[in-house]
Amino acid sequence: MTDIIFATTNVNKVREVSMMLQNLDVTVKTLKEAGIEADIEEDGKTFMENAVIKAKGIAKLTKDAIVVADDSGLVIDALNGEPGIYSARYLGEDTSYDIKNQNLLDRMKDVPKGKRNARFVCAMAAVMPDGEVICEEGVMEGEIGYEIAGENGFGYDPIFFLPEYGQTSAEISPEEKNAISHRGQALRKMHKQLESRLEG
Numbered sequence: 001m002t003d004i005i006f007a008t009t010n011v012n013k014v015r016e017v018s019m020m021l022q023n024l025d026v027t028v029k030t031l032k033e034a035g036i037e038a039d040i041e042e043d044g045k046t047f048m049e050n051a052v053i054k055a056k057g058i059a060k061l062t063k064d065a066i067v068v069a070d071d072s073g074l075v076i077d078a079l080n081g082e083p084g085i086y087s088a089r090y091l092g093e094d095t096s097y098d099i100k101n102q103n104l105l106d107r108m109k110d111v112p113k114g115k116r117n118a119r120f121v122c123a124m125a126a127v128m129p130d131g132e133v134i135c136e137e138g139v140m141e142g143e144i145g146y147e148i149a150g151e152n153g154f155g156y157d158p159i160f161f162l163p164e165y166g167q168t169s170a171e172i173s174p175e176e177k178n179a180i181s182h183r184g185q186a187l188r189k190m191h192k193q194l195e196s197r198l199e200g
Contacts, residue, residue, distance in 0.1 A: 002027075002066060004021070004067075005036065005065050006028055007055060007057075007067060014028055014029075014030050020178060020187045036061050038057060040057035042071065045085070047073065047122070048125070051069050051123040056133070068124065069126075070183065071123050073087030077117045078117075078144075104159060105148070113143075116161075120139070120156075123135070136193065137185075139185070143160075143161045149168045
C-alpha cells in the first residue's frame with residue numbers, strides 16, 4: 001500500500017480525490033493526517049507553476065510517499081481572468097465563500113448573458129519518490145450564474161452555472177460533478193500516470 005499525500009488541508013478535496021483513486025492500492029492522506037506542517041509560498045504565475053512548487057516543497061518533507069498537489073481556481077473572462085490564481089485568497093483567505101460569491105455576482109450584475117463565460121481550471125502535479133514530476137491539467141467550462149444556488153459543492157460551485165445541466169456545479173450530484181469537473185479531468189489523467197508507475 002503506497003501513501004499518496006495530497007498537499008491540502010481541505011477535506012472536501014481529499015474526499016473527491018479518494019473517490020477517484022479508490023481502485024489503486026493507495027491511501028490518500030491530507031497534510032495533517034501525514035503529520036506535515038508546512039507553509040509553502042506559492043509564488044508562481046500560473047496554476048501549474050503553483051502546483052509544482054507545492055508538490056516539490058512537500059516532497060522534501062517526506063520519503064517513500066507520492067506527493068500530489070493541485071492549484072485550481074475560477075477564471076472569469078469578463079473580469080479579466082479574476083479571481084484566477086488568487087481564487088483561494090480572493091478578498092482574504094479567511095473570507096467566507098458566501099461573501100466571495102456574492103461579491104463576484106455583484107461585479108457581474110451588468111454583464112449580459114452570452115458574456116458570462118467562465119471556467120474552473122485544475123493544474124495537478126505529482127512528485128514520485130524518485131523525484132520524477134508528473135503534470136496534468138483539467139478545465140470545466142461554464143458561466144457565472146445570477147444567484148447562489150446548491151448545497152453539494154464548495155468554494156465557487158454555487159455560482160458556476162453549467163448550461164448543459166441547467167444547474168450550478170453545487171446542484172448536481174457529486175458523482176456527476178466528478179465525471180465532468182476540472183479536478184476530475186486532471187485526476188483521471190493523473191490516475192493513468194500513477195497506475196502505470198505503480199504497476200510497473
